[in-house]
Amino acid sequence: MYRRTKYDLKQELNLIKESGLFKDERIILSDQKANIEVSYPAGSKSKEVLNFCSNNYLGLANHPQIIDAAKKALDKYGFGLASVRFICGTQDIHKELEEKISNFYHTDDAILYSSCFDANGGLFESILGQDDVIITDELNHASIIDGIRLCKAKRFIYKHSDMKSLEQKLVMAREGMDIWEHTGLAHEPKPAKNIIIATDGVFSMDGDIANLKDIVELGKTYDAMVMVDDSHATGFFGKTGRGSVEYNDVLGEIDIITSTLGKAMGGASGGFTASKKEIIDMLRQRSRPYLFSNTLAPSIAGAAIAAFDLLDKSNDLRERLMDNTTHFRKKMKELGFDITESVHPITPVMFRKFDNDAKLAQTMAKELYSEGIYVVGFSFPVVPKGQARIRTQISAAHSRENIDKCIAAFEKVGKKLKVI
Numbered sequence: 001m002y003r004r005t006k007y008d009l010k011q012e013l014n015l016i017k018e019s020g021l022f023k024d025e026r027i028i029l030s031d032q033k034a035n036i037e038v039s040y041p042a043g044s045k046s047k048e049v050l051n052f053c054s055n056n057y058l059g060l061a062n063h064p065q066i067i068d069a070a071k072k073a074l075d076k077y078g079f080g081l082a083s084v085r086f087i088c089g090t091q092d093i094h095k096e097l098e099e100k101i102s103n104f105y106h107t108d109d110a111i112l113y114s115s116c117f118d119a120n121g122g123l124f125e126s127i128l129g130q131d132d133v134i135i136t137d138e139l140n141h142a143s144i145i146d147g148i149r150l151c152k153a154k155r156f157i158y159k160h161s162d163m164k165s166l167e168q169k170l171v172m173a174r175e176g177m178d179i180w181e182h183t184g185l186a187h188e189p190k191p192a193k194n195i196i197i198a199t200d201g202v203f204s205m206d207g208d209i210a211n212l213k214d215i216v217e218l219g220k221t222y223d224a225m226v227m228v229d230d231s232h233a234t235g236f237f238g239k240t241g242r243g244s245v246e247y248n249d250v251l252g253e254i255d256i257i258t259s260t261l262g263k264a265m266g267g268a269s270g271g272f273t274a275s276k277k278e279i280i281d282m283l284r285q286r287s288r289p290y291l292f293s294n295t296l297a298p299s300i301a302g303a304a305i306a307a308f309d310l311l312d313k314s315n316d317l318r319e320r321l322m323d324n325t326t327h328f329r330k331k332m333k334e335l336g337f338d339i340t341e342s343v344h345p346i347t348p349v350m351f352r353k354f355d356n357d358a359k360l361a362q363t364m365a366k367e368l369y370s371e372g373i374y375v376v377g378f379s380f381p382v383v384p385k386g387q388a389r390i391r392t393q394i395s396a397a398h399s400r401e402n403i404d405k406c407i408a409a410f411e412k413v414g415k416k417l418k419v420i
C-alpha cells in the first residue's frame, strides 16, 4: 500500500520546503546558449535572460558544426542501437570516438559510457577488490562517492586537497594500520594490495584545481595509482584543452581519467574512461553500466568526434573563454565581491562573511533573475554550512557585452542588499 509511504514522503518534502532547500525546475524554451528564454516559475510568462549557470563552457551546445555532425550521424547510423555495446551496440563511430579520446589524453585506450556518472559508477568495483584501498578527496563528486560505495575495497577519505592528509592515508594503506578501525572488529593489520587515489580534476562547487603534480608524486612514492575525474576541464582547461591533467603538466602520468561529454564537449550526454590497456579491457568485461546499459546514441558519438576535431584545429573558443573568465573575476573582485581564488570559469560569489548567508544567496539570485541574469544560489547541504554562494559559470558563448551586463547587475543588486 502506498498510503504510508505517501505520508512519509509528503512530510519529508515539506521539511525540505520549510528549510528553503526545495529545488524548483526552471523551464527553458529555447536552445542552450548565452541568452535563453525561461519560464519561471514553471508555466509563467517566459522571459529572456543571460545564462550564467550552465556547463556550456565552449558554447558548443548549439554550435552549427556540432549540430550538423549530429544530424549526419543520425542520417547514416540511425537514432539508436537498441542494444548494449557487447551484444550488437558497437558501431565504427563508437570505436573512432574511443580512439580520439585515448589519443587526446595520451592513454592506451578509452571506453564510452552513457554518462560520466556511469563511468565513475562502473569503475572501481570492476578493477578492485576487498584487499585494495581507495583514497578519496572529501569533496569528490557524488558519482565517485557512489562508485566507491559499490566496490568492496576499503575507503579512506583525505582532507580536501591536503597533501599531508593524503600522505597519512597512503601510509595507513601501505602499512595496513587501522584499516578496520571504524568497525571495532579484532583484526590483523593488512597492507593494501592495490591503491587508487581518486580526485576531481576541478572541484565543481569552488572551481579550484586538484594539485595533480603532488598527487602523482605521492602515487609514485607509495606505489598507488591516480584516478582523475576531469569533467569540469575536458576540452577547455589547460593549454590545448586537455584539462586539469595538462594544466598540472602530468599528461601521460595519470593512470585513469574519467570525464563527460555532457559539459564542454557539446553538452548532450555521454562519458568515458581513458586508461591503460588492461584496465579498459577489464572494464569491457566487468563494468556494469557498460554491460547492462544502452550504447551511447550515434548522433552523440558523431557530434563528440566533431567537437574533438574542432578543438584540435583552433584555440579560439578556449581563448575567448579564458579572456571572459579573467575579465569577470577581475571586475567582480574590484567591486568588492568575495570570489574564491582560481583561474577557472566556475566563479563562486561567496556570502561567508554574512550570518544569513543561505538566505542572502537565494535572495540575490532571485533579484538577479529580475535583472535578466540567470544564476543559482547554493547553500547547505549542497555546500558546507556558512559557505553559501552563487556559482557563476562563464562561457565562450558570452560576449563581452553579456559579461559586463552581468557584472553591472551584480553591482546593482549587491549594493541594494548591502553585499558590497
Ligand SMILES: Cc1ncc(COP(=O)(O)O)c(C=O)c1O
Residues within 6 Å of the ligand: 114, 115, 116, 117, 118, 141, 143, 200, 204, 229, 231, 232, 259, 260, 261, 262, 269, 270, 271
Ligand atoms: C566532477 C563531475 N563528475 C561527473 C559528473 C557527471 O557527469 P555526467 O553528467 O556525464 O553524468 C559531473 C556532473 O555534474 C561532475 O561535475
